[in-house]
Amino acid sequence: MKKSSLIIAGIVLTLTFTGCTKGSSTSYVGNKPSETVFTSGETKTAAEKPTKEPSTENQTEEPETDTFAENQTVEHTEEYNAEEARKKFAESDIPDSIKNIFLSDGVFVDTVSQTEVKLFEFKMYANTEAEKELSIKEWICYTAVDFDGDGKKELFYDVQPQYGFVQRVIFHEYTDGKVYAYRHPSSRESVSENGDILGAGGADLTAQGLYRYSFDTEKIISEEIVYAERQEDGGYKYYAYGREVDLSEYEKYFKSFWENRLEGSEFRVTPDSGENQTSKN
Numbered sequence: 243m244k245k246s247s248l249i250i251a252g253i254v255l256t257l258t259f260t261g262c263t264k265g266s267s268t269s270y271v272g273n274k275p276s277e278t279v280f281t282s283g284e285t286k287t288a289a290e291k292p293t294k295e296p297s298t299e300n301q302t303e304e305p306e307t308d309t310f311a312e313n314q315t316v317e318h319t320e321e322y323n324a325e326e327a328r329k330k331f332a333e334s335d336i337p338d339s340i341k342n343i344f345l346s347d348g349v350f351v352d353t354v355s356q357t358e359v360k361l362f363e364f365k366m367y368a369n370t371e372a373e374k375e376l377s378i379k380e381w382i383c384y385t386a387v388d389f390d391g392d393g394k395k396e397l398f399y400d401v402q403p404q405y406g407f408v409q410r411v412i413f414h415e416y417t418d419g420k421v422y423a424y425r426h427p428s429s430r431e432s433v434s435e436n437g438d439i440l441g442a443g444g445a446d447l448t449a450q451g452l453y454r455y456s457f458d459t460e461k462i463i464s465e466e467i468v469y470a471e472r473q474e475d476g477g478y479k480y481y482a483y484g485r486e487v488d489l490s491e492y493e494k495y496f497k498s499f500w501e502n503r504l505e506g507s508e509f510r511v512t513p514d515s516g517e518n519q520t521s522k523n
Contacts, residue, residue: 262383262506350421376403389455
């Protein structure tokens with residue numbers, strides 16, 4: 243693929259978004275600046291990248307205009323069914339400790355305050371200098387995915403604060419058996435089946451990256467696993483899982499990402515729904 247087609251494809255990527263299987267808003271404001279979310283200094287070197295990587299063998303070239311495009315026109319014609327949504331959530335393979343937060347008013351640790359809270363005691367933050375706390379208006383939809391490869395799925399949730407745009411929260415069951423909630427530190431939202439996150443930004447794929455998350459009791463740790471590195475001569479070197487790759491292989495990782503990208507499932511939980519029952523909005 244030529245550089246010009248990379249630019250076109252990258253522009254398409256910067257405009258894509260993750261949605262629920264039955265629609266919701268997916269605009270975002272910034273999260274509260276805090277040591278509890280990752281910084282670029284926590285990104286590990288290429289030699290430390292995870293060894294688990296998706297297969298890119300036997301993939302044939304596709305037309306350049308379609309290689310990285312995402313379907314953004316999914317129609318949501320069915321009415322939201324609260325009982326079915328609750329049943330689907332209850333029967334999912336999300337850890338019970340996380341499901342109980344939504345089904346049985348269970349407690350979890352807020353990684354900002356390091357205190358145990360219930361669902362609607364949890365606060366989001368406005369994108370202002372005052373870092374105003376916002377109550378939760380509604381939990382909208384979720385994606386269940388094993389980000390860190392430990393065999394247990396995390397819960398990646400769209401949440402509507404009291405006012406402003408939709409933000410995201412990740413629930414993770416730590417080794418101590420407690421559930422920790424992390425405010426998602428960026429507008430990244432597209433995730434694949436194997437837990438890769440797309441880092442959006444820039445005018446072309448050389449400014450894109452694929453990330454993998456891990457967790458401690460205070461923050462999300464981000465590792466960039468597929469990325470491009472600009473050279474002094476203006477060109478680029480491409481890396482995937484700790485090794486240098488050529489441009490065609492680099493592109494295939496992004497193609498594989500979109501082919502295995504997950505859609506969210508709608509499960510609406512509101513403060514006035516009674517013991518975290520879903521509303522029928």
